[in-house]
Amino acid sequence: MTLASMARKYEPRKPVQGDKVATSAMIASLAAEGYDTVSAPFGHALVDLARKDERIVGLTADLGRYTDLHILAEAMPDRFYQMGMAEQLLMSAAAGLAREGFLPFATTYAVFASRRAYDFIAMAIAEENLPVRIACALPGLTTGYGPSHQATEDLAIFRGLPNMTIIDPCDADDIRGMVPQIAAHDGPVYTRLLRGKVPTVLTRHKPDYRFRLGKAQMIREGRDVLVVASGIMTMRALDAAAVLAADNIDVAVLHVPTIKPLDTATILEEAGRGGRLVVTAENHSVNGGLGEAVARVLLTNAVTPAFRMIGLPDEFLEAGALPTLHDMYGLSVAKVAEQIRGWL
Amino acid sequence: MRAWNIRRKALLMGEVQGQGYIGQALGIADVLAASYFHALEYRPEDPEWEGRDRFYLSIGHYAIALYAVLMEAGILPEDELQTYGMDDSRMPMSGMASYTPGMEITGGSLGHGLGIAVGAAMGLKRKKSPALVYNLMSDGELGEGSTWEAAMSAVQHGLDNLVCLVDFNDQQADGRTTDALARVPEEAKWAAFGWHAQRVDGNDLEAVVAALDAARNLAGARPRVIIFDTTMCKGVDFLEKREITHFVRVEADEWAKALAVLEKGKPS
Numbered sequence: 001m002t003l004a005s006m007a008r009k010y011e012p013r014k015p016v017q018g019d020k021v022a023t024s025a026m027i028a029s030l031a032a033e034g035y036d037t038v039s040a041p042f043g044h045a046l047v048d049l050a051r052k053d054e055r056i057v058g059l060t061a062d063l064g065r066y067t068d069l070h071i072l073a074e075a076m077p078d079r080f081y082q083m084g085m086a087e088q089l090l091m092s093a094a095a096g097l098a099r100e101g102f103l104p105f106a107t108t109y110a111v112f113a114s115r116r117a118y119d120f121i122a123m124a125i126a127e128e129n130l131p132v133r134i135a136c137a138l139p140g141l142t143t144g145y146g147p148s149h150q151a152t153e154d155l156a157i158f159r160g161l162p163n164m165t166i167i168d169p170c171d172a173d174d175i176r177g178m179v180p181q182i183a184a185h186d187g188p189v190y191t192r193l194l195r196g197k198v199p200t201v202l203t204r205h206k207p208d209y210r211f212r213l214g215k216a217q218m219i220r221e222g223r224d225v226l227v228v229a230s231g232i233m234t235m236r237a238l239d240a241a242a243v244l245a246a247d248n249i250d251v252a253v254l255h256v257p258t259i260k261p262l263d264t265a266t267i268l269e270e271a272g273r274g275g276r277l278v279v280t281a282e283n284h285s286v287n288g289g290l291g292e293a294v295a296r297v298l299l300t301n302a303v304t305p306a307f308r309m310i311g312l313p314d315e316f317l318e319a320g321a322l323p324t325l326h327d328m329y330g331l332s333v334a335k336v337a338e339q340i341r342g343w344l
Numbered sequence: 345m346r347a348w349n350i351r352r353k354a355l356l357m358g359e360v361q362g363q364g365y366i367g368q369a370l371g372i373a374d375v376l377a378a379s380y381f382h383a384l385e386y387r388p389e390d391p392e393w394e395g396r397d398r399f400y401l402s403i404g405h406y407a408i409a410l411y412a413v414l415m416e417a418g419i420l421p422e423d424e425l426q427t428y429g430m431d432d433s434r435m436p437m438s439g440m441a442s443y444t445p446g447m448e449i450t451g452g453s454l455g456h457g458l459g460i461a462v463g464a465a466m467g468l469k470r471k472k473s474p475a476l477v478y479n480l481m482s483d484g485e486l487g488e489g490s491t492w493e494a495a496m497s498a499v500q501h502g503l504d505n506l507v508c509l510v511d512f513n514d515q516q517a518d519g520r521t522t523d524a525l526a527r528v529p530e531e532a533k534w535a536a537f538g539w540h541a542q543r544v545d546g547n548d549l550e551a552v553v554a555a556l557d558a559a560r561n562l563a564g565a566r567p568r569v570i571i572f573d574t575t576m577c578k579g580v581d582f583l584e585k586r587e588i589t590h591f592v593r594v595e596a597d598e599w600a601k602a603l604a605v606l607e608k609g610k611p612s
Contacts, residue, residue, distance in 0.1 A: 057470075081466065081501075083497060084493075084496065084497065084500065086490075086493035086496070086497065088455075088459060088489070088490040088493055089459045089462065089490060089493035089494050089497050091459075092456060092458075092459025092460045092462065092463060092490065092494065093459055093460070093462045093463030093466065093494075093497065094463060095459075095460050095463055096459070096460040096461060096462060096463020096464035096465070096466065096467060097463045097464070097466060097467045097470075098463075099448075099449075099460070099463070099464055099467070100463075100464050100467025100468060100470075100471065101467070101471075102467055102470065104463075119453055119456075120456060120459070120490070122453075123450055123452075123453045123456060124449075124450075124456055124459070124460050127440075127442075127450055128441055128442065128449075128450060
């Protein structure tokens with residue numbers, strides 16, 4: 001329970017009045033107004049790959065339908081393992097399959113992989129550098145179900161784990177691009193996942209954009225502010241940049257989908273161009289995620305621009321509807337624009 | 345004789361470090377001897393031969409016992425015995441796959457082996473391999489929830505190529521296992537989960553061999569478990585009688601005494 005809600009536990013409430021009432025049941029897909037969407041990009045990309053590579057298998061812990069792995073289960077049932085509601089087993093069994101030469105994709109929610117199954121990922125998978133791909137839905141604040149489902153510290157947890165490659169994709173373009181690249185990678189991978197109807201954002205802003213494992217890419221140039229963003233916050237930053245452009249504030253957006261290993265060369269090069277405010281933006285706690293990783297790279301290389309972080313506070317977050325929560329915790333387009341404006 | 349050799353090597357390694365999980369090694373020696381010299385298919389010169397039976401040591405601190413059997417089997421050279429637990433050794437105190445030929449997995453964080461074995465058994469079935477996966481675990485690991493996740497899954501996936509070996513010596517770090525979480529009869533618990541379960545005296549070599557044969561030859565798509573009741577420090581009577589045997593304190597002069605006791609009981 002969060003401290004704020006605890007303090008109001010015994011206050012009676014009345015239903016909110018109005019035409020458009022937001023509820024926490026809106027968790028199926030991430031709302032991104034104005035963008036086209038693609039259905040289950042992870043599941044379809046995995047099926048395409050599995051048709052070409054016999055070694056690909058998929059496993060889940062009772063969340064096939066909620067991680068888009070059901071696309072594989074339906075298309076190629078003999079390549080799919082239902083492991084039941086048992087995340088420790090899910091990771092151990094994936095390790096066992098990898099030991100026998102297969103390329104397992106194990107799916108669950110980000111909270112369950114990072115909190116419940118951590119020791120199994122650390123010892124059975126990462127310590128032996130096995131090629132297991134852990135793909136997890138509901139990253140950061142993408143559900144209104146409260147702390148039980150909100151993985152606000154998954155990146156911090158996995159950044160501490162040697163050998164682990166970590167991806168925080170922005171959209172369907174990233175997800176479709178990354179599946180074959182992480183499959184070809186020699187070692188374990190943790191990727192956050194957007195599931196259901198997933199917006200196509202990056203190619204709208206930069207038609208020749210292609211995901212490249214380990215690379216940060218400039219999506220939008222700008223002379224006043226450099227936003228270094230990952231995951232859905234790249235989408236928010238791009239939309240906020242359009243809002244700020246109307247105020248004559250020119251915002252660049254550097255998209256960093258690979259959190260580890262970090263593309264330090266590109267980050268240093270861009271942040272080193274003097275005069276720009278550098279703002280990191282992540283759908284994650286400000287503890288231990290992209291922002292702190294970027295800060296370390298800058299400071300240890302004596303690159304010291306004005307620096308701010310947009311991210312989730314060091315708190316257990318409230319339950320509620322996502323649009324409400326994104327406004328409350330500063331992840332909405334309006335709040336991102338407002339914060340940047342305030343820092344200039 | 346093999347079991348006696350394993351005990352002797354384990355004592356010699358224990359003497360190198362002056363300490364160690366020697367109680368477990370002496371207790372499990374008969375099971376390891378029967379496994380490596382009766383049950384398992386492997387090629388000493390090629391420890392990663394694709395057709396081998398996999399032997400997973402879930403209990404990392406039993407490494408001293410596995411090193412002894414790997415030497416006896418010719419997978420590890422015997423002259424490295426003196427490096428046990430030393431810097432740059434291939435035989436660290438807790439077993440790790442990346443250090444030692446023949447050490448299949450990194451054990452030690454308890455309750456991991458059986459789940460990995462489930463995945464490997466699924467993988468072997470995908471490859472249509474006749475190889476079996478053996479997972480050696482301790483009675484203490486019966487307290488880990490992940491063990492039972494794996495136990496349910498092995499039945500669900502019909503893993504008749506999986507054999508779980510449980511060393512039931514009724515000792516864990518803080519005392520007796522049956523005083524902690526394993527009071528209910530274990531063979532009944534495994535049987536209720538859908539496994540073929542046997543329970544035998546793990547220090548009776550003939551009984552161990554018979555149980556391993558029964559597990560291998562069983563018809564029907566069920567995973568198999570053998571619970572071995574063993575005596576910690578078996579074969580060295582004055583150590584068997586020590587009360588706390590999980591991590592045996594052996595004084596410097598006692599290693600020679602233990603070896604002498606073992607020598608007296610050497611099979612002809």
